[in-house]
Amino acid sequence: MKRISEILSEAQGARPLFSFEFFPPKNPAGEEQLFRTVETLRDLKPDYISVTYGAGGATRDRTVEWVRRIQDDFGLVAMAHYTSIGARPAEVLAILDDLASAGIRNIMALRGDMPKDDPNYAPPADGFRYGSELISFIRRNRPEFCLGGGCYPEVHPEAASAEADLASLKVKEEAGVDFLVTQLFFDNQKFFDFERRARALGVTRPIVPGIMPIANYKQITRITAMSGCTIPVELSQALEACGDDQARVLAVSRDYSVRQCRELLARGVPGIHFYTLNQSQLTQEILREIRRS
Numbered sequence: 001m002k003r004i005s006e007i008l009s010e011a012q013g014a015r016p017l018f019s020f021e022f023f024p025p026k027n028p029a030g031e032e033q034l035f036r037t038v039e040t041l042r043d044l045k046p047d048y049i050s051v052t053y054g055a056g057g058a059t060r061d062r063t064v065e066w067v068r069r070i071q072d073d074f075g076l077v078a079m080a081h082y083t084s085i086g087a088r089p090a091e092v093l094a095i096l097d098d099l100a101s102a103g104i105r106n107i108m109a110l111r112g113d114m115p116k117d118d119p120n121y122a123p124p125a126d127g128f129r130y131g132s133e134l135i136s137f138i139r140r141n142r143p144e145f146c147l148g149g150g151c152y153p154e155v156h157p158e159a160a161s162a163e164a165d166l167a168s169l170k171v172k173e174e175a176g177v178d179f180l181v182t183q184l185f186f187d188n189q190k191f192f193d194f195e196r197r198a199r200a201l202g203v204t205r206p207i208v209p210g211i212m213p214i215a216n217y218k219q220i221t222r223i224t225a226m227s228g229c230t231i232p233v234e235l236s237q238a239l240e241a242c243g244d245d246q247a248r249v250l251a252v253s254r255d256y257s258v259r260q261c262r263e264l265l266a267r268g269v270p271g272i273h274f275y276t277l278n279q280s281q282l283t284q285e286i287l288r289e290i291r292r293s
């Protein structure tokens with residue numbers, strides 16, 4: 001299977017990449033739904049599909065299995081997320097072996113969130129403090145993998161400052177990350193400012209915006225509160241005005257995402273990564289609409 005870095009460099013400047021993110025389902029009904037979702041979205045010819053990794057390794061086997069299925073059963077390029085929080089080097093080497101034997105070549109390499117129930121958490125002495133330490137470990141031990149990393153246009157919630165967060169991105173690049181995908185954001189100006197400052201600091205890797213279409217307003221307010229991302233007043237007012245009218249929520253959300261993606265693409269971003277939350281309908285409509293323009 002292709003490495004995403006190869007797809008990015010082949011497409012460079014000529015066309016944007018489109019990718020979808022899923023989480024591994026917990027039960028047979030969720031599996032059935034995800035199977036149908038991937039089948040539907042396959043028609044849109046995504047450049048790749050990524051599958052998240054549950055905090056603390058809760059979904060380890062399911063993540064690997066779903067990435068393998070997406071590659072083998074659907075013929076699509078896929079990427080496995082992996083978070084190293086709490087892991088020791090031998091465990092990371094073991095999962096890299098699992099991924100390699102499943103034919104997986106792309107990893108979104110992350111530190112992961114701190115455990116919520118342990119405010120004084122410290123990684124094992126030979127563990128990984130930051131995403132960049134995981135990235136340099138994989139690069140050193142298994143250079144054949146293509147590595148993605150996370151970045152934060154609205155600053156990672158734990159960062160000491162915006163400057164410190166950007167400096168850590170430069171360390172991530174030096175550690176060997178191939179490309180970066182942003183945390184979700186709704187305000188493009190925040191992305192443009194972040195990208196400009198990252199470039200000024202010498203970050204050269206492709207930075208792909210991560211976009212989450214809003215299918216459920218309550219759910220999105222929870223997600224944004226956790227991730228530190230803001231919802232512009234214009235959007236929150238429009239969504240609040242919809243009340244319980246779910247069809248209107250979807251219409252407002254679709255129009256907003258289409259405008260957001262169009263502006264990003266007009267400014268030359270290398271691609272759009274859709275956080276789908278395993279729902280295909282809205283993402284499908286948005287992608288069809290932006291490809292039409």
Ligand code: FAD
Binds near residue numbers: 168183
């Ligand atoms: P890091 O880059 O390690 O940054 C974490 C904090 O440490 C930041 O505040 C940063 O400023 C600081 N820092 C970094 N390096 C240094 C340094 N050298 N010195 C000092 N400070 C430093 N979570 C999941 O559980 N599963 C997933 O599948 C998942 N997928 C994601 C996909 C994307 C695209 C993104 C953006 C996030 C994803 N997350 C996922 C969430 C992610 O795990 C959390 O945001 C996590 O808190 C940070 O991981 P990271 O590797 O980006 O952190």
